[in-house]
Amino acid sequence: MKVMKMEDQYEKISPIVQKASELWSSTCEETKKEKAVKEYRSSVTKRILFIAICVIAAFIVSGISLGTGSSEFGFIGSYEILWNHIMGIPQDKLVDYIICDERLPPIVMGLVGGAGLAMGGVVMQGIFRNPLADPYTTGISSGAGFGATLAVVADITIIGGNYSLVMNAFIFALIPVMLIIAVSKMKGASPTTMIMAGIAVMYIFGAFTTLFKLMAEPNALSALFIWQTGSLGLVTWDELPLIIAVTVFGLIYVQLYASKLNVLATGEETAKSMGLNVEGITNRILLIMTLVVATIVSFTGLIGFVGLVSPHIARMFVGADNRYLLPASAAFGGMLLVLSDLIGRTIISPSTLQVGVIMAFIGGPMFLYLILRQKKVTW
């Protein structure tokens, strides 16, 4: 029997393990330790830099979006109008309305909605250990959409009051979550099975929505059509505080669990062996994410690909560490959605293309590229 030489075995070990063994071996030199620490710090800096770039890009894109339209106010001009509005400095009522009530709410919605959906993608890809998981492919968006449709078209709500729309969306979004959790517990269920279950749910909800289309009155049908294609223009200032509050709460909550999500990503058994209450944490995070996604979807309609593409792109720059991946994806998602909305508003101006359409045009090819390029197996 041929025995593999020590050197050959050593070569087969991955560079990371090599580095770790060198670092911690008693023979490791002090300079190597310092180098490794330096490299780590450098990678952290790069990650923070990427997040900062995304935030700055989001600010710039928002400024361009705010200043662009059939009335040209310019980048600085539009921020000036906004500043005057905040400071209560009198200005033309119509101009004030166009910037502050017509252009700004979709931008804020884009930033918040993009961040929330991207974060949903990170969480779902991590928890289900599936690169295809996001609020759309898991059927959560469709469930939320159906709940919102019930409220808007048929006036059927589970609870009354101001938050009936969101609660409808939330409760119906829980259905696919429950289904996916149930499927994931089945013996032999693969990540693909979970996504297939999500897609099945999406089709079922799609069928009901079609049923509604056939029976809806023309006005409701028109509203339903716009909602289904996904639009940032449906939201008003009255609704934004709720959306911002829920999304920010979700972002903070999930960020606090980022380290635990890292452990979860290594697999259920490993996580349990490390003393993690896997089911408890998974359920809590999924519940929070479902609430965030349902809240966003009930006001924007169905917007695909943000939750899928943003985490993948962010992962290329910051890696799989959720402590950085979550804020990076959120910042990138927000920027991407605002950019898509800007393209939709300007590409065939004065006609507008819904942001959902633009997102699909951008997201589809981008995602195909990522699939073909990506070789990693860690999500």
Added chain:
Amino acid sequence: MTNNKVMAVVVVALMVVVGCMAAIGLSITNDNSDDSSYEHRVTIYGNANGDDKLDEDDISTLNTLITDSIDDWGEDYPFADANQDGIITQDDVDVVQKYLNGESTRLYYQNAFDRITWVNYPLGLKIGTETASIEFLPVLGLYDNLYATDDNYTINLYPDKYPNAQDKVVIGTSKNFTVEQVRTSGVETLFMYPVHGDYFWDKAVDSGLADIASIILLDTQGDRAVGDVLMLGIFFNVQERAQKFADWSDGIVSELSVIGDVIEKKEVDVINAWTTGFTKGQFSVCNTNFNPVGHYHHILEFQEQYRGSNTSTVNFEDFVNTATDDIIVIMHRSNSVSLEDFDSYCQNLTEQAFPNTEQLKNGTIYAIEWDCSPNLGGIAGMYLLASYLYPDNFDTEQGYEYLQYFLDNFYAQTGLDAHTGFFYAVTPVE
């Protein structure tokens, strides 16, 4: 099965049950088909006597209300409060008087959603429209004032029907106008279409746009359109022309009123032919709440299963098994089909759609073009259809005369013959 499998099945079953219940609930709540009449046609505040005009008689009525101190005027004179302050005073008289003098004033009215909105009199003549509302302009003799449109494809698709409309300013996407788009378009008066919802008025008020431009929500389809024509006649001071249209429409409605009173109303199915499934065995059957059939209650009843919401998609077999003896098909003549080819176009389509049916054999399928079905010329189309459904009571040639009158007086395209390209009774096929 494991517990998890059971749970998954239960979840899916739950979805199906909830969805079905919701759908049933929707179909019940949507049925408001019986609301087809309204008491006042001209819903402008200041029209105190509730007739079709805003004139000296309204001032007299208002003065009577003031001098007699009638407090409970709301029920008998619902449109008396011209300035919408909740009381009847000299100020209300002043509003009407300013209108009659041609002075600037705000005229309140109830729009197609029964909301109280306003126009700024005198109205600007740079008129913008959402596509369907464009129909009002030739009726009022204001087609030359068409200044801007939406980006709806029909304007470009039918250049003959909407002369020069393709060259106008494009405001934006229909159903989705923004204050910014309307403002930058330069439109002074905007006609909007209720099927798209009353999505714009609140924005116009909040932004101040409603103070400088007049935003008018109008119903182009069904009986209410006549009231809207009369209101526009008042707003634009073209009452005589508006009244001419109303008289034409009222005359036909009056003749048709024997259906249901003297003659028993027939049950007849009405189908959309502009859906892709029409010649492939998937029919989109119109229901009573479907806006484009707003005129049809004058001449027919819808079958029980087609009362209520929007449209029903029915396959060939199910449709044929329950279809009425007569079938009306609303056609959207493609622009590639000339007016002269309309008859053969309809014959071919209906032969493809209704092969081997009794209705095709009997020649009881009637194709009617969109323009004389739902829109402002629709009541003439109803007369034409009535002449086939009730041949003993109505004369087809009279129907063509009514349609010709509409085309000659209230239509943008000129030189048309009512006999060519608007109505076709299918030739029986053995």
